[in-house]
Amino acid sequence: MYDALFFDLDGTLIDTETIAAATGIAAFAAHGHAVDDAFMHRLVGKDEPTSADLIRVALPGVDLDSVSRHWRAGFQAGVDRGLPLKHGAADLLAAPDLPRVLVTSTGREGAHHKLAIAGIAGAFAHVVTLNDVLAPKPAPAPYLLAARLLGVAPARCLVFEDSETGAESAHRAGCVVVQVPDIVPSAGRWAHHLAPDLLAGARMAGLI
Numbered sequence: 001m002y003d004a005l006f007f008d009l010d011g012t013l014i015d016t017e018t019i020a021a022a023t024g025i026a027a028f029a030a031h032g033h034a035v036d037d038a039f040m041h042r043l044v045g046k047d048e049p050t051s052a053d054l055i056r057v058a059l060p061g062v063d064l065d066s067v068s069r070h071w072r073a074g075f076q077a078g079v080d081r082g083l084p085l086k087h088g089a090a091d092l093l094a095a096p097d098l099p100r101v102l103v104t105s106t107g108r109e110g111a112h113h114k115l116a117i118a119g120i121a122g123a124f125a126h127v128v129t130l131n132d133v134l135a136p137k138p139a140p141a142p143y144l145l146a147a148r149l150l151g152v153a154p155a156r157c158l159v160f161e162d163s164e165t166g167a168e169s170a171h172r173a174g175c176v177v178v179q180v181p182d183i184v185p186s187a188g189r190w191a192h193h194l195a196p197d198l199l200a201g202a203r204m205a206g207l208i
Contacts (some may be wrong), residue, residue: 001206002098003156006146006175007124009104009111011162011182013093014083014118014200022073031067033059041184045163047136049107067076070142083118086105086180089197092160093123096207101146102127103159105137105166125150143173158205160198167191178205 011017019077021040028035029074039058043051054063091098100123104111108129115121126149133141147154159170162182167190179191188194195201202208 002176003149003152004147004158005092005098005100006103006143006159006170007092007100007158008108008161008163009102009114011044011086012087012160012166012180013087013089013102013120014114015182016079016083016114017162018147019078020075021183023078027067027071027074027200028059031063033062033067034069037058037183038172044182044184045105045137045165047130048107049134064120067129079114079117085116085120086182086198088200088202091199092202092207093120099125099150101149103142103146103166103170104128105130106141107131112133114183137169138172139170140169140173143170147173147175158194158207160201161191164190176205178202 005053007013021037024040025035035140042054055062055064057109061124102124108131111127111129128142128146133145135141147157154174157175159175159177161167161170161177164186167177167179171190177191178193179188179196180193180198180201193201193204195204
């Protein structure tokens with residue numbers, strides 16, 4: 001049914017969103033800004049420049065450079081302690097025998113570091129990062145690039161995403177979208193299949 005599998009990284013294959021939320025709240029608090037989980041959830045799936053714009057609008061006068069340094073250090077320490085795979089991720093990355101591309105809004109260096117920590121760097125034919133496109137998710141460019149790298153039609157590609165932003169990107173590219181919400185619930189507006197976990201989504205899409 002499919003020629004390729006595309007995967008988002010954070011919140012889809014690895015459990016980084018809880019680390020990001022906890023360390024982000026701590027960083028903002030250290031610099032005099034009390035934010036909550038709802039605030040952090042607004043940033044899920046967004047690339048760093050888009051997140052920065054949202055933060056500046058919500059917190060006028062914030063010293064974002066200082067907050068970001070604090071947050072980045074805390075997040076990196078959390079990542080370096082280990083990144084557990086989401087339920088079903090190991091099974092999908094082992095089979096079936098289809099080419100796989102990672103499509104993430106994380107920058108190139110950060111993406112490859114997370115892949116190495118999680119032990120899944122060798123699972124992908126290509127890695128598409130924020131540095132590889134002019135228009136990040138929710139624009140379709142990342143997934144169109146992934147399909148182009150493999151020489152396949154987007155409609156023949158099955159995508160696994162957790163966020164609305166990522167699901168919209170894949171849907172607009174013309175891919176078949178499985179959305180497995182992580183820390184932010186979703187009604188699945190951009191998904192062909194809304195699933196409780198990766199394996200359930202793979203079954204719903206007819207992959208397994």
